[in-house]
Amino acid sequence: MARAAALPAEEGGKRNMAELLRALRGGQGTRSLTLTARGLHHLPRGLGNMQGLERLNVRNNRLRQLPQAMETLSRLKILNLGNNNFEEVPEQLKYLKSLQKLHLFGNKITRITPLIFDGLQNLVLLNLNNNQLSSLPPEIHRLGNLECVSLDHNQLKCIPKEFCYLQKLRELHLSHNSITVLPEEIKNLTKLKILILSRNQIDDLPDGLCSLEKLKVLDIAGNNIRIFPTAMEDLELEELYCENNPLLQKDPVNAIQEEDVLTLKELTARFILSQLENKNVSLHKAIKQNLDAQNILSRKQKCAQCGCGFLGMWLECVHFVDIRQTMKTSRNLELLPIRVLLCSYKCFNQRDHELFGIAVP
Template structure:
């Protein structure tokens, strides 16, 4: 252990006097990061992987103006201190793979230059909505955690080209995924998904991994349903949403004066078939998309993509390819 400590100290001193911009302290059985590391004010790349570190050391704050790449994978980190992560605003790469982290703090939004975030094989149970502030992100890897949902704010990261969320407990992907126009690789294998979100087929994906989920299958069956009765609120909302489409209508001109109503109607959607608007009552459907034909991918398989119809009347019209989702 003494030899390892001396070797580590020598590495730090060489970096200090040589004004090195990178330092490799991986596989040194480090439990506590040496305080002298704070003197390496020119350091851009720091490798602390394969050690026994239990938390992001406060000494990193002294490197906040220079450090761009930080590798802390394969340690024993259980927590990410908010004050430390807040101070590393120049990071471009952050690798926290193979630790025991349960939570990323909201202060992660301070990493405005971050492009690669990897927290593979941890114990994350949720992703902070503040991750949506990291609009420079091009790759996120959250594989092998305990995530049951993803925040819709994730879609604000419009530079994303790779999103890995395999082997979690996701039951759905949030709507709005079409905003990720640059997404090339999506890995959702080993979750509990039943359908892909609306507009999924519009993505220009190059690679899609979706094995090991619980997708609905196309098995036509007889159904029994009650007559569809819309509430007064739904009827009124549909009327307002329709009228709001016309700029010359009185509804369109008056709506800005009622911010509460405007906020409520912001959750409205439109029928995939007739394009009429609706608020909170719809027929849950799927459309089976050919990866090869509809998404220009190599695979010839089909996937279920969620679709919302405004009424059973639309569902019962002929000539469309939508299927109502049955519950058994």
């Protein structure tokens, strides 16, 4: 790379032309072409004759668009367009039926036209790092073979719930964006192993995240997270990074406890839930015939202390879990704050538990 930069302009131009001519003469027999850091504004017209091309690397140039001839490269598997001047994902890419890896990092891309999702059915890797994307089209779920998506250093505020139906996704990189919330549908990414969410603006992680049984690496460093979902302990993580979050600390403070005053709706819900738990057959049949009641009771919670069900009035507590022996973590992180819900102060005041109330700043 350094030697190429040091060549005189005339000598570098001759070398570029010679390499292009050799590749073009090869025609359909040429399988790989590399034209990196050549100052190219356009790709050669003869590119369309290289129909046997499988790998094309034209990163570090000045390309803004692709020639129509790209549509004929039906055998192309790897395409690197990184560090150019594209402002949107080129529509011609939808014709590349064999493409498996697409690199578009370091451009000026602000939008992705949904039209490209009509093709690219064999794409397994998509790299759009260091662009200017503020949103993703829901149609991205059509790329059903994607296994790795990297969108670091963009301007994303959220990801569409449709994104979470990429059933084969194993790696998702979303660091250095402006994401504030993750969809509950993230639970559908059942093959996800690596999830990088560092340096965003996330306040809470969805409960659905704890359903990802294959997740091994989670990086949520540099967000606004204070406490983790209740089922966080169920994840068999190998690496967890969460430095620079305002995590709850195990610091005793004095607090004033209020008496539990339950609403009539809450009292009724708790009675019904207890009867259902005790196998009240008549009540169970009645509930099955009432859709409104089913919808209301589907939002039930379970007290972590007594095990009884409740609906909308609960006490949020925290349980600190020692994770030092189970996974690689951020430096100095020993106790992980996990959210726990209790049905009453009566349960909170029971002895012999390691639950703590949350102090409001």
